[in-house]
Amino acid sequence: MPKDDDENPAPTAAVPIAEACAALSSGKSRATHGALEVSHGANATVYAYPLGSGQFAASDGARRELSDLVVKVGRWRSAKSFDMEVRMQRRAAMAGCAPLLFHAACQPVAAQSSASRGAVFGTIAMERLTQPxxxxxxxxxxxxxRRKSGASNVGAWSISREALHEPVVKAWEREAKRLQAALVRAGVKHGDWHERNLVFDVPAARALTAVGRTPSPLEHHALRELIMQAIAQGPSGGAARMLVIDFEGSKPLGGMVDRFFASMCIDRHIVDPDEEPPSPLSRQASSNKRSPASGKGSAHGTSRTVTVAVRAPVRVSASAT
Known part of the structure; x- marks a missing residue:
């Protein structure tokens, strides 16, 4: 005897990726879908679908969970700059250095002034990473x-010199250099290279890190331990990977000469997202005594290049993380 339709429901249709991307382009639509902000910068904000939102159909026909998707929404100074960012991230993703990019679209916006003439409103849908x-x-x-050594909480938001010498930290630092070299080989010059644009991804924790979840304190602790243990295995462990994000300002490297000089400069100039403090992994030969360049940076804007050696401890505010 055939089962009732209620016992054998038809599979839910997957939303086309272009539609899933466009649905997060306006505040009203985001509220309808329960989307939440993941991060924001000077010119763009990243949103994500909550767990259980359904599935989307990628351009290759594969079905994926909407909660595994993030959409970057914002303004770009021109269609050319938008297309360049998309092109550079696609190239980096093909090299295994960046999140997969599923869809991108932009449209002109009405100019409010001569400075905004040619600006576009754009959306970029890409793979969600678990963080941190x-x-x-x-x-x-x-x-x-500090906890293991019984140290006080003074300076709890600093990065110690001892932490930078941990074997697992050195291993991930080498992985960051490998990613930078891979970008050069792929012909990509990243426009904002610093530690906040290097993100860990732990596939086993993806569903547990979906936006909108409110885990109990016990679940939160277990999730944190899962992610930390995966990262502690190092790049060769296979449980965690490191990828590069935010390709605004990135440019293509030209011929072999450009790539040669870019490869020679790997890790010599690391961009810091804030004026203070210097990036804890920023290094340069001790013979170079130049002062840091001035200027304000952001995750989605222009940053400065720091040329100072490692200092410890490096103090930051809790809100910076």
Whole structure:
């Protein structure tokens, strides 16, 4: 005897990726879908679907969970700059250095002034990463060291010199350099290279890190331990990976000469997202005594290049992470 339709429901149709991307482009639509903000910068904000939102159909026909998707929404100064960012991230993703990019679209916006003439409103849909950033993870390593040694909470939001010498930290630092070299080989010059744009991804924790979840304190602790243990295995462990994000301002490297000089400069100039403090992994030959360039940076804007050696401890505010 055939089962009732209620016992054998038809599979829910997957939303086309273009539609899933467009649905997060306006505040009213985001509220309808329960989307939440993941991060924001000077010119763009990243949103994500909550767990259980359904599925979307990628351009290759594969079905994926909407909660595994993030959409970057914002304004770009021109269609050319938008297309360049998309092109550079696609190229980096093909090299295994960046999140997969599923869809991108932009449209002109009415100019409010001569400076905004040619600006576009754009959306970029890409793979969601579980976090944390390399920057935040270094803080967690420092706090764990202090806890084990019985140190006080003074300076709890600093990155210690001892943390930077941990074998697992050195291993991930080498992985960051490998990613930078891979970008050069792929012909990509990243426009904002710093530790907050290097993000860990732990596939086993993806569903557990979906936006909108409110885990109990016990679940939160277990999730944190799952992610920290995966990262502690290092790049060769296979449980965690590191990827590069935010390709605004990135440019293509030209011929072999450009790539040669870019490869020679790997890790010599690391961009810091804030005026203070210097990036804890920023290094340069001790013979170079130049002062840091002035200027204000952001995760989605222009940053400065710091040329100072490592200092410890490096103090930051809790809100910075």
């Amino acid at each position: 950033t390399l920057y935040r993870w270094l803080h967690q390593v420092t706090r764990e060291q």
